[in-house]
Amino acid sequence: MELFDAEILGIIGLTLRMTLLSTAISAIIGIPLGLWLDRANFAGKRLVVLINRTLMASPPVVVGLVVYLIFMRNGPLGFLRLLFTFEAMVIAQVLLITPIICGIVYVAAGRNAARIRMFAVTMGASKRQTRFLIIKELSNEIFFAVITGYGRAMSEVGAIMIVGGNIRYHTRTMTTTISLLRNRGEIEQAVVLGVVLMLIALTVQIIADFLRKRERRLDENF
Amino acid sequence: MRISNLQKNFDRFSLHIERLQLPRGEICGIIGANGCGKTTLMKLMAGILPPDTGQIDTEGLAPQDITMVLRKPYLMHDTVIRNLTYPLKLRGIKPDVELVEYYLELAGLQDDREIYAPGLSSGQQQKLALIRAMIFSPKLVLIDEAFSNLDMESTAAFEWLILERQRTETATYLICAHQLSHIQRLCGYVFFMHDGRIEAEGPTDEMLLRPKSQRLQKYLQYASLKEGAADGIPDS
Numbered sequence: 276m277e278l279f280d281a282e283i284l285g286i287i288g289l290t291l292r293m294t295l296l297s298t299a300i301s302a303i304i305g306i307p308l309g310l311w312l313d314r315a316n317f318a319g320k321r322l323v324v325l326i327n328r329t330l331m332a333s334p335p336v337v338v339g340l341v342v343y344l345i346f347m348r349n350g351p352l353g354f355l356r357l358l359f360t361f362e363a364m365v366i367a368q369v370l371l372i373t374p375i376i377c378g379i380v381y382v383a384a385g386r387n388a389a390r391i392r393m394f395a396v397t398m399g400a401s402k403r404q405t406r407f408l409i410i411k412e413l414s415n416e417i418f419f420a421v422i423t424g425y426g427r428a429m430s431e432v433g434a435i436m437i438v439g440g441n442i443r444y445h446t447r448t449m450t451t452t453i454s455l456l457r458n459r460g461e462i463e464q465a466v467v468l469g470v471v472l473m474l475i476a477l478t479v480q481i482i483a484d485f486l487r488k489r490e491r492r493l494d495e496n497f
Numbered sequence: 498m499r500i501s502n503l504q505k506n507f508d509r510f511s512l513h514i515e516r517l518q519l520p521r522g523e524i525c526g527i528i529g530a531n532g533c534g535k536t537t538l539m540k541l542m543a544g545i546l547p548p549d550t551g552q553i554d555t556e557g558l559a560p561q562d563i564t565m566v567l568r569k570p571y572l573m574h575d576t577v578i579r580n581l582t583y584p585l586k587l588r589g590i591k592p593d594v595e596l597v598e599y600y601l602e603l604a605g606l607q608d609d610r611e612i613y614a615p616g617l618s619s620g621q622q623q624k625l626a627l628i629r630a631m632i633f634s635p636k637l638v639l640i641d642e643a644f645s646n647l648d649m650e651s652t653a654a655f656e657w658l659i660l661e662r663q664r665t666e667t668a669t670y671l672i673c674a675h676q677l678s679h680i681q682r683l684c685g686y687v688f689f690m691h692d693g694r695i696e697a698e699g700p701t702d703e704m705l706l707r708p709k710s711q712r713l714q715k716y717l718q719y720a721s722l723k724e725g726a727a728d729g730i731p732d733s
Contacts, residue, residue, distance in 0.1 A: 394571035396545050397630070398584045399561030412574055 282444070283452075287471065290449040293361065293435075294428040297368035302421050305373045309380025309420075310409065313388055324381070330374035335367075339434030342367045346438070359440040364448070367434040372424040379423060383416030384409070422483050429476055498542060498558070498637060498669070503551030505537060512537050512693040514551070519637075521556070522667040524659065526674065526684035526701065530716060534693040535673045539565055539639045542671070555637075561588065562636040566643040570626030577601075577617070578610040580625060584633040600628040603654055620646040627655055631662060640672045644679055656683055677720050681705060689713045 312323065344350055346358040346366075357363045391412050395405040410417065432450035439446035441455060449472050456465035500517040512534040519525055527535050540546040542553065543565035555563070564584075573580050581600065582592045601607045604624035609617070614625060623646050630638055638659075644652055660683065662668055674680055680687060680701065687704040689697040689712075697710040708714045 390571050393540075393545050393567070394573075396560070397543055397565040397567070398587055399559075399564065399633075399635075400587055404587055408573075415574070 283468070285444065286447050286449055286452050287475075289361070289447070290429075291475070293364055293368065293448060294425060297365045297372060297428050298421060298425045300365070300369050301372035301376050301424050304369070305376030305420070305424070306380050306410075306417055308373075309377040310384050310388070312377070312381045313384035327374050327378050327381070331378045333371065333374070335371055335431050335433035336437065338370050339367050339437030342370065342434065342438045358438060359442060359446060361439075361446060363438040364435040364446060367438045368428050368431060371431060371434060372427055375427055376420045376424045379420035380413070380417055383413050383420070387413060387416075418483065418486065422479065425479060426476065429472065429479075498556060499552075499554040500542075501552045501554075503541065503553065504549050505541060505546060506549055510534070510537075510693060512541075514538065514695055517688070517695060517698075519669055519671060520686060521669055522663065523686055524663050524670040524672065524684050526672050526680035526687040527690060528674070528677070528680060528687060528716070528720070529690035529696075533690040535690055536568070536641050537693075538690070539641050539671065539673060542637075543639055558636050563639070564630045564633075564635040564637070565639040566623075566626050566630045566641065568642040568645065570622055570643070572614040572617070572622055572625065575614060576611050577606055577614050577625060580614045581629050581632060584629060588633060590633070596632065600632055603658060604628045605651065620648060620651065623647060624651055624655070631658065634662075634666055635668065637669045637671075640670065640674075642673055642675065644674060644676070652679070659683060675720065677705060677717070689716065691716075 312320070312327075342363060343358065345352050346355065346363055347353055348358075357366070388409050391409050392405060395408050400408060430450065432454055435446070435448055436451050436454070439448070439451065441447050441451040447455075449468055453465045453468050453472070456462070456468065498517075498519040500514050503512070503514040503517075505512045510532070527538070529535055537546065541548055543563055544560050545565065573583065578597070578601075581597065585592050598607065601610060604621075604627070606617075606621065606625060606628075609621070614622070617625065623643050627640070627643055630640075644655065647655065656679070659670060659672075663670060670683075672679065672683060684701050687699065687701050688695055689704065689710065691712050697704065697708070697713050704713065705717060708717060
């Protein structure tokens with residue numbers, strides 16, 4: 276395997292597609308869920324929050340194992356034949372990231388949403404306008420939640436190794452490749468790939484920082 | 498606005514207003530010690546809190562016609578100008594440039610329009626919240642201690658603005674303030690609250706100069722002493 280040959284570029288492309296797709300799906304589920312959880316009042320809410328917090332810290336290999344058991348040939352969804360596919364890796368990552376995004380959004384909404392809602396009432400905003408305002412006002416926190424989720428997706432190796440199988444040209448990602456190269460003793464290539472992974476993470480953070488420049492303006496006032 | 502048998506219960510506090518009528522087009526004041534329920538009553542009137550029981554008859558006013566300026570106002574994570582024009586945007590009204598300039602100047606924020614609003618000083622934030630509540634010409638304005646952080650010049654400017662708007666637009670105001678001088682200068686009618694209830698009400702002069710309720714007399718005594726001390730007037 277040469278550095279930056281077609282195979283490596285394919286691995287980088289697959290990793291980016293997988294992490295972006297799983298983060299997008301998790302954001303679509305996790306953001307409204309976190310906002311709803313803050314607003315909702317039902318018996319067992321504390322238990323749901325506790326379960327979500329536990330899932331936020333769930334070990335990737337355990338999540339990978341659960342997805343494996345569900346999609347294995349004799350598993351409840353084995354007939355879908357998703358095991359060792361790109362889709363299975365995305366499903367595992369969504370299960371890992373969604374609780375993180377939901378949890379961060381829930382905490383942010385708990386701190387600020389009530390005040391924003393109160394303000395919206397005093398301005399005569401409709402329910403739709405209020406919902407839009409809450410999302411807009413919490414956009415920094417929501418953004419942070421998504422970036423954190425993306426970071427988890429990029430760094431994750433245990434779950435996708437189990438459900439993806441690290442199959443060459445098929446389900447091999449940057450983290451699983453690094454793990455493989457280390458096992459083979461090709462440390463130099465593993466390090467280079469690790470640096471590329473770090474550069475991608477840095478690029479994401481620079482983009483995030485640029486988009487969050489509004490927050491910095493707070494310090495410029497006096 | 499007319500209220501009857503309004504009740505709101507919390508764990509350690511309950512508000513019960515048997516009857517309250519805000520005279521339309523008047524500037525009314527609401528006074529009382531901390532924790533007597535002034536803010537809760539205002540929040541109920543503004544529709545922020547739902548009542549447990551009782552009636553709040555807005556007498557034809559839509560929720561969009563009522564606004565409240567809170568003691569700690571919420572400013573959006575945006576610029577001064579976007580905060581100021583937000584209620585107009587909600588109503589699909591194109592901001593009148595002259596009006597916007599007038600309000601910015603009144604609040605002393607004409608050079609700060611592109612500043613990040615939550616970064617303003619607390620006094621500037623209160624001024625922005627006050628002009629934001631007035632720019633869309635609501636019919637009922639509830640002001641909860643929103644003058645507390647203003648300097649004397651700004652206080653005078655806003656008192657003038659309220660009197661002017663009430664005269665030209667016949668809006669109704671309910672102002673909660675601990676400084677009796679505000680109440681005396683602005684309000685024609687005053688409510689005195691004690692322990693979640695309206696203890697006394699009447700025209701301002703009658704309430705402040707010839708109070709009948711003993712609790713009100715005591716409250717006025719303390720409030721005058723405090724204000725006198727704050728203004729540098731000797732207590733005796």
